[in-house]
Structure formats: C-alpha cells, structure tokens
Amino acid sequence: MRSLNSVFKAVCSPLPMLSLGLCLAGVSCGYHVAGSVQNLPGGVHSIGIPTFKNDTRELKLEQRITGAVLKEFTLRTRVPVVSSSSGVDAVLQGEIRNLSSSPVTFGTDAFGSAFLVTVQMSVKLVRVRDGTVIFENPDFTFRGRYVLNSKVTEFFSEENAAVERLAREFAASLASTILTR
Secondary structure, eight states, rough: OOOOHHHHHTTTTTHHHHHHHHHHHHHTTTTTOTTTTTTOGGGGGEEOOOOOOOOOTTTTHHHHHHHHHHHHHHHHHOEOOOOOOOOSSEEEEEEEEEEEEEEEEEETOOOOEEEEEEEEEEEEEEEETTTOOOEEEEEEEEEEEEEEOOGGGGOOOOOOHHHHHHHHHHHHHHHHHTTTO
C-alpha cells in the first residue's frame, strides 16, 4: 500500500501538473464546444432576417418562426443580427410553404395523443453587395413529434405551446444547417 506522501508526490509531479495546466489553458483561450458561437459563411459580418412569408393557413406562424430564427442566430453568431434587410452584409429570406400534422399515437378514446408536425420552407441566404447566394434550400423540411393530453375530457388547447416549441426547434435546425456548412 502506498503512503500518503508518495501519492502526494505522484499527483504533484511536473507531468500531471503540466497536463492540468494545458487543459486549463485550452479552456480559457476561446475554445468553444460544438453548437456554440460560430461565424457565418462567406465573410458575412452582419445579417438581416426580415419576417418570413407565410403561405400556410396558420395565423402568425411567420412571426413565431422568424422571431425564433432571429434569436437563434443572435445566440449562435458573433455578428449583428437585425430584423430588416437594409444595412447588412447578407439577408436570410424565407417562405413557409407548408405546415402539416399527422397523428402517430392514439389514446384510449381514439383521439390523437402524439402528432408528427412537418414544416416545409424555402430558405436563401444572399450576400447583399453582389447578390451571391451563400446558402439555399428550396425544400428545407423539419419534423418534430409533439405529445398532447390523451384524454378528451381533460384536453385543453396546447397549440400555442406546441407552435412555440416547434419554432424554437426549427430555428435551431436551420441555424445549425447554415452555420456548419
């Protein structure tokens, strides 16, 4: 069995201390984990995200999704993100083409308790100075599963909360796609 003194010497020897020092230096030098602050592609130093066009029947869906995308790009980039298309290096244009939901699980009352919600959108990131398309996907599709109360007698409208969650998750997916290319 090793004595306390030998354990102390082993822990405090130069090699473990050097390793610890390098680890701490790596943490403090601006290193970020995946999914954190990133740069926009194409040398873009500011981005405008005007309200997306809504081709669905869902009221105010464009406002919810655009707001979530603005917030997500603000959190994930180091550049100014504004809600207009003027005075910026690039503009993210979007058109929400379809929103659909399908029940995937049914409760005991033959009432849908879990739904697959699909958002289809056309998105394009355009550099303002020369009109260069930096990113484009005419059929950006996002799917999410949402669970509702399965008892019809206790059901209350959870649509607003589900749409807010959908907008946040959609925005995270879109930002990840654009920023990791």
